Amino acid sequence: MPQLEQTPQQPQHYQDDEISLVDLAKILIKRWKVIVITFLVVVFGALAYALMQERTYQYVSIYHVAEQASAQGVPTGLESPNSVIAKMENLYLGTVARELRETEGLESLSLGVSASQPADTLLIRLTSEASENNASFVVTVHEQLLSKITEDQDKLLERNRERLEQQLATAEQAMSSIEQSDRAGELMATYIDRIAEIENRLSQLNEGRVVQVAVQSQSPTGTSRTLIVAVGLVLGGMLALMMAFFSHFTSLVRASLREEKGG
Structure with missing residues (x-):
């Protein structure tokens, strides 16, 4: 007689492990x-x-660097904004923070100041994030940084003005000395153009200026x-x-342990 194949029965523990959506809902x-x-x-x-x-806000200060006329007549900075930023980060920021800690008697001052140059401008943007309770510290730090930047820019502007004024005086003196020479007419035109150029460059010198100091953002950051x-x-x-599932699992484990002890 041919033997009938018997379908293997699923283990009991497999049947017990099956769970339906109804069981989950229960x-x-x-x-x-x-x-x-x-x-x-x-x-x-x-x-x-x-x-x-603690709600933090962004505080922004803006400085416009000192200007001069370029060879093409387009205003350009006496010093590039990136150069001013490098000085601020490496020379001024540490000194200002240390002075503020000593003045206020603070052990530490976790106040960051980042600087950047908006594209295609002669502006420097100082940015800090702090709570309203530390707003006065931000204003103080920004004011002192801007003060040091302004002082350095004023010195640079004065040196350039003195140099141009010296060149102007030299050109005027040279023009006066050739008035009686045979080539006075030819050289006079050259010196007149030179003097006009120097005077124009002097008129194009503009000192740096603070545009805004630690203006608080309207909405909190972070x-x-x-x-x-x-x-x-x-x-x-x-x-x-x-x-919920973990609680149910632990209850089943406890029930199983009690059954084993009872058996």
Whole structure:
């Protein structure tokens, strides 16, 4: 007789491990207290963190470097903004921070100042982020930095003015000395053009100026409180479901241990 193939039976433990959507729903209903408590704890924790977080603002100062006329007649900086920024970062910033710490009696001052040049401008942009409680420190640091930049730019402007005035005096003296020479007419035109050029360059010298000092941004920077609460809601929902299943799993383990002890 031919033997009939027997279908192997699934192990009992495999059948017990199967779970349906109905079983999942039952677990969530049975563990609703765990879900609610976990969700509320996470959400209230996120809300408390958002309310306790210190709101920070951005403070911006702007400086326009001293100008001179270029060979093409287009205004250009006596010193490039990037060069001024390098001086500020390497020479002025450390000194200003140290003086402020000593004046205010502070052990440390965690106040960052970043500088940049807006594209195609002769502007320098100083930026700091701080809370409203530290706004006075930001203003002081920016004012002192701008003061040192202005002082250095004024000295540079004065040196250039003195150099041009000396060139102007030399050209005028030379023109006076050739008035009686045979080539006076030819050379006179050359010196007149030279004197006009120097006078034009003198008139194009413009000192650097502070445009604004530590203007506070209208809205806070960094992570908003709304986003923190929204993340708390999502995380609270996920953790609540995880805790419900974990609670159910631990209860099954305890029940299994009790059965083994009873047997």
